[in-house]
Amino acid sequence: MLSLEHIYKTYNIGTINETCIFEDFNLAIEDGEFVSVVGSNGSGKTSLLNIICGTIDVDSGNTLINGVDITRMDDFKRYRKIGRVYQNPAMGSCSEMTILENLSMADNKGKSFNLKPGTDKRRIDFYRDNLRQLGLGLEDKLNATVGSLSGGQRQALALLMSTMTPIEFLILDEHTASLDPKVAETIMELTDRIVRDKGVTTIMVTHNLRYATSYGSRLIMMHEGKIILDIKGDEKSRTTIEDLLGIFNRISIECGN
Numbered sequence: 699m700l701s702l703e704h705i706y707k708t709y710n711i712g713t714i715n716e717t718c719i720f721e722d723f724n725l726a727i728e729d730g731e732f733v734s735v736v737g738s739n740g741s742g743k744t745s746l747l748n749i750i751c752g753t754i755d756v757d758s759g760n761t762l763i764n765g766v767d768i769t770r771m772d773d774f775k776r777y778r779k780i781g782r783v784y785q786n787p788a789m790g791s792c793s794e795m796t797i798l799e800n801l802s803m804a805d806n807k808g809k810s811f812n813l814k815p816g817t818d819k820r821r822i823d824f825y826r827d828n829l830r831q832l833g834l835g836l837e838d839k840l841n842a843t844v845g846s847l848s849g850g851q852r853q854a855l856a857l858l859m860s861t862m863t864p865i866e867f868l869i870l871d872e873h874t875a876s877l878d879p880k881v882a883e884t885i886m887e888l889t890d891r892i893v894r895d896k897g898v899t900t901i902m903v904t905h906n907l908r909y910a911t912s913y914g915s916r917l918i919m920m921h922e923g924k925i926i927l928d929i930k931g932d933e934k935s936r937t938t939i940e941d942l943l944g945i946f947n948r949i950s951i952e953c954g955n
Contacts, residue, residue, distance in 0.1 A: 700727045705759035719745050720923045732893055732900040734910040737920035743903045747869050752776045781860030782869040785876055790856025793845030797836060800844055801825045804859035828858055850881035854888055861892055870902035907939045921949055
């Protein structure tokens with residue numbers, strides 16, 4: 699289980715831009731949950747992911763995995779347990795390297811390369827089998843540079859790379875936002891299949907309310923650093939896009955917009 703306990707976080711302390719994003723924030727995510735997180739800009743969605751991944755420090759509070767406090771753990775150590783896919787497909791892979799070289803790097807995540815070849819030829823068939831499951835024909839392009847791929851192909855590769863080694867958490871940071879609608883649908887279907895097959899605990903931040911209602915086992919809505927909606931099970935399955943839009947509209951009116 700992943701727990702955030704009594705989290706406080708303020709940006710730009712002591713300046714005119716000082717902003718308190720979290721004040722006594724608490725969240726617990728059970729093993730195996732697929733949590734969709736929605737909310738307006740500035741609601742704290744990305745800050746939540748960055749705190750979990752250790753990209754930003756908290757002012758106070760604790761982050762725990764199965765009761766073990768990782769609050770002060772370096773981000774590169776956390777990534778042994780965490781896979782992350784970003785909004786920008788270019789952030790999940792290396793453009794100048796081939797697909798084979800990128801997969802080899804992902805395959806050795808958390809391991810020491812030592813003085814040996816970076817690519818293990820004995821793993822090539824394994825890489826091809828994994829690429830074939832994407833249904834994008836990448837299994838026949840192992841020697842193509844990743845920079846030559848389309849955004850959708852690259853995001854699919856990033857998703858595969860992030861889950862190639864055993865991980866406990868998959869973090870999806872608006873990973874379909876920069877893709878065209880058809881490609882985004884393909885990536886979401888692929889995401890759902892990978893999450894189900896691997897049973898990995900997943901947190902997906904998205905602005906797409908249809909994805910938030912259609913995918914995952916739990917839905918959280920955030921506003922001004924607070925959780926204002928947290929539903930799962932039958933309650934989530936009954937929730938519609940119109941329901942979420944109604945909440946957004948009420949918030950907008952209360953804020954004077």
